[in-house]
Amino acid sequence: MPSGLLARAVIAAGAGCPLLTGTYTPTQPSAPQEFAYQLRLREKPELAGAAYAAIDVCELALPKNALTAMIGKTSIPANLPARIDEIALLGDTGCRVTSWEVQDCANTSNWPLARISRNIAKSRSDVTIHLGDYFYRETGCPQTQQDFCAASPPAPSNLPAPGNAYGWIADALIPMQPLFDAAPMLLLRGNHESCTRGGIGFFLIFSPDLTTALQCAPTLVNGVVTVPTNDITPTWHTKWTVGATDATAHTFDLEVIDNAYGNDNVVDAFAATQRPSYVAAAKNVAKTKPDEAWLLTHRPIFGMVTTQFAGAGSVWSSADQTSASQGLLGNYNLLLASHIHVAQVTTIPGQPSQLVIGNSGTYLDAVTGYPKPTYGPLSNPDGTALSPLAAPYPAPSSVWTDVRFGYVIATPKAGSSSWLFDQRDQRGQSFAKCDLVQRTMSCK
Ligand SMILES: [Fe+2]
Ligand SMILES: [Fe+2]
Structure with missing residues (x-):
């Protein structure tokens, strides 16, 4: 895509795609010119049937150097600034x-996504990154819980996956509306967007790629409607300049991994299936040599759950991902993920710090039970290797966990790879400040 940005519209099925209009400068410097294009219908899986019958999705790549853009009569963000100076981050929202x-x-206090979206939209962020897990309405609202979710009907039963248009409208399109108006978005796929859960909707509505509409398309296998499993979309990347002044400006690369699948508790054969995603990312960073690079994944490489969940097992999560990426993290300044429903920063000696932002709306994990482990990722609690397939990491040098709803605003500071990550609660109040210096993050 020439601009790197896609314009999308979700419309009532059959309503017909609207126009994308706006202004752009075809060559610099020149006077702005107008453009008007018809959005194109994004392909919908043939067998998606009743579950997604209510909506159509229209799209088009935005022209390079767009100054303004509108879909129908609605203004949309037209471009990424030449220098990114503020990034909003959220994850796990349905x-x-x-x-x-x-x-x-x-x-709205117990499911504060709409409030968080409004507060992010009030910031001056140039781009919003969602780290995955949008879709959580996986069943109809139980009769005994009508006060909580009366508006959630069950998914139509035509598919072996609970995702459906209504769930996506309720979990994402309505509460996240302020985000769509505020700034371009970079959207990851979470495990809730695997093909057996909300994947068809993710690839119809949110996947930032013109070619992925049918990634989760159901097929008939021996007469039974079947969706793909363990599918992985290719690693992709984007390179920006960050820092508003000449003194702070530097090149910045984001490597985006699809890790919707994999086992969180053991290292199994899927780690080898996933490894090429991390190899591709590492190769790209080695080739493009940015001043700074972050690795974006939904499941964290070094994230830990509460001891209340772990029981006698390891608190370290996403074992397949930790194993699949081992030895390939040398060129990153930061690992960024969600998946665990907390805000967390862990630092493993010799590795880039891991920031987890999984606290942006979905039911939070336990409030307590996050002491610094005496053992590292890929270890059992007694220090022995979790698997003969992977060498254990050393114990963390620091762990910081906070369990309340919120999001993060990240701003670069002078010098390459020096950032402030402001942890904000659902009302936009700062509750912690995390500094990233080179490859190490600390919070207070
Ligand atoms: Fe989640
Ligand atoms: Fe997740």
């Missing part, structure tokens, strides 16, 4: 409705 746990979707 309202959980499952047979075992129902979140209070009707209460």
Whole structure:
């Protein structure tokens, strides 16, 4: 894509795609000119049927050097600034409705995604990064929980996956509306967007790629509607300049991994299947040699759950991803992920710090039980290797965990790879400040 940006519109099915209009400068310097293009219908999987019958999705790559852009009568962000000076970060945002746990979707303090979106939109962020897990309405609202989720109907039963248009509208399109107006978005795929969960909707609505509409398309296997499993979309990357002044400006590379699948507790054969994603990212950073690089994944490389979940097992999560990426993290300044429903920073000696932002709306994890482990990722609690396939990392030098709803505003400071990550609560109040210096983050 010439601009690197896609314009998208989700419309009532059959309504017809609107126009994309605006102004751009074809060559610099020159007077702005107008453009008007018809958005194109994004392909919908043929067998998606009733689950996604209510909506159509229209799209087009935005022209390079766009100054303004509108879809129909709605203004949309037209470009990424030449120098990125503020980034908003959030992850894990949908309202959980499952047979075992129902979140209070009707209460904006207990499911604060709409409030968080409004507060991010009020910031001056140049871009918003969502680290994945949008879709959480995986069952109909139980009769006994109507106060919490009466508006959540069950998914149509035509698919072997709970995702459906209504769930995506309720979990993402309505509460995140302020974000769509505010700034371009970089959107990761979470495990809730695997093909057996919300994947069809993710690839219809949010996947930032013109070619992925049918990634989770169901097929008939022996007469049974079947969706792909363990599919991985290719690693992609984007290179920006950050820093508003000549003194602070530097090149900045983001490597984006699809790690929707994999085992969190053991290293199994999937680690080898996933490894090429990390190899591709490492090769690209080695080739493009940015001043600074971050690795973006949904499942963290070095994230830990509460001891209340782990029991006698290891607190370190995403074992397949930790193993798949081992030895390939040398060129990153930061690892950025969500998946665990907390805000967390861990530092493993010799590795880039891991920031987890999984606290942006979905039911939070336990508030307590995050002491600094005496053992590292890929270890059992007694220090022995979790798997003969992977060498254990050393114990962390620091762990910081906070369990409240919120998001992060990141701003570069003078010098390459020096950032302030401001941890904000759902009302936009700062509750912690995390400094990244070179490859190490510390919070206070
Ligand atoms: Fe999640
Ligand atoms: Fe997740």
